[in-house]
Amino acid sequence: MVIAPAVYKKIVAGKLYMDQYYHEPISLHSISRKACISRFHFHRLFTKVYRRTPHQYLIKRRIGHAAQLLEKENLSISDVCNLVGFESIGSFSVLFKKETGMTPSNYRAAFLQKKEQARSNPSRFIPGCFIESSQRL
Amino acid sequence: MVTKLSHATIYVSDQDKALDFYVDKLGFKVHTDAKMDNGFRWLTVTAPEQPDLQISLLMPLNPYMYKDEEVRNAFKLLLDKGALGAGVMHTPDCMATYEELKAKGVVFQSPPKDQFYGIEAVVTDGCGNWFSMTQPKQM
Numbered sequence: 503m504v505i506a507p508a509v510y511k512k513i514v515a516g517k518l519y520m521d522q523y524y525h526e527p528i529s530l531h532s533i534s535r536k537a538c539i540s541r542f543h544f545h546r547l548f549t550k551v552y553r554r555t556p557h558q559y560l561i562k563r564r565i566g567h568a569a570q571l572l573e574k575e576n577l578s579i580s581d582v583c584n585l586v587g588f589e590s591i592g593s594f595s596v597l598f599k600k601e602t603g604m605t606p607s608n609y610r611a612a613f614l615q616k617k618e619q620a621r622s623n624p625s626r627f628i629p630g631c632f633i634e635s636s637q638r639l
Numbered sequence: 640m641v642t643k644l645s646h647a648t649i650y651v652s653d654q655d656k657a658l659d660f661y662v663d664k665l666g667f668k669v670h671t672d673a674k675m676d677n678g679f680r681w682l683t684v685t686a687p688e689q690p691d692l693q694i695s696l697l698m699p700l701n702p703y704m705y706k707d708e709e710v711r712n713a714f715k716l717l718l719d720k721g722a723l724g725a726g727v728m729h730t731p732d733c734m735a736t737y738e739e740l741k742a743k744g745v746v747f748q749s750p751p752k753d754q755f756y757g758i759e760a761v762v763t764d765g766c767g768n769w770f771s772m773t774q775p776k777q778m
């Protein structure tokens with residue numbers, strides 16, 4: 503199936519709308535309206551182009567942003583869940599683990615531990631040859 | 640026996656601008672961001688489907704990276720001219736990615752075109768490098 507460039511622009515407009523409003527309870531109706539295509543066609547074309555349904559993409563987007571928010575220490579897991587648009591912390595936790603392999607709290611703990619290690623002892627993360635060769639040149 | 644590549648280096652003129660391109664625009668993830676006391680910053684990112692290949696975004700224009708001024712000047716010339724072809728990136732849909740990145744302000748040297756190996760656009764990272772962005776042909 504060949505998709506015309508003008509149609510690509512519409513699909514991308516729908517995707518960028520999801521990227522911007524992922525945290526709100528947006529529907530396929532509102533997304534396809536933004537894209538100026540019918541719901542059926544938007545769903546079909548989006549899935550073909552991005553290899554996942556709009557719903558699957560929205561979940562992935564929400565989880566991705568949740569991971570970024572978990573890297574900030576001042577937000578609780580519950581806050582993060584709400585900020586990215588999930589209504590239930592249970593389903594958020596399950597989906598987060600399915601996507602990342604870790605629970606939200608384990609993800610945060612691992613990130614903060616690595617961040618502190620990089621701050622206090624950065625050389626353990628840098629291959630010695632890069633430091634040594636730069637000193638030669 | 641060498642089994643795989645674990646790190647590849649892309650030299651960039653500005654590591655913060657590089658973060659904006661590779662992470663905020665392309666969707667790569669920061670793997671390590673560690674700074675030495677002398678200012679040397681080891682910054683690595685990974686592509687969404689290659690979490691075990693770290694791309695080190697290194698800035699060669701200060702003495703912490705290269706003491707030799709001639710070496711730094713050579714890098715500056717290449718990066719200022721955008722001369723470094725850093726590699727080929729794959730995308731499942733070149734046209735969609737092209738439209739999205741353009742909407743985000745990314746500069747392309749050329750739009751998607753049919754090639755014998757797939758559909759290819761040429762994208763710049765804004766930090767001295769250009770890439771082939773290719774949707775491989777289904778074999």
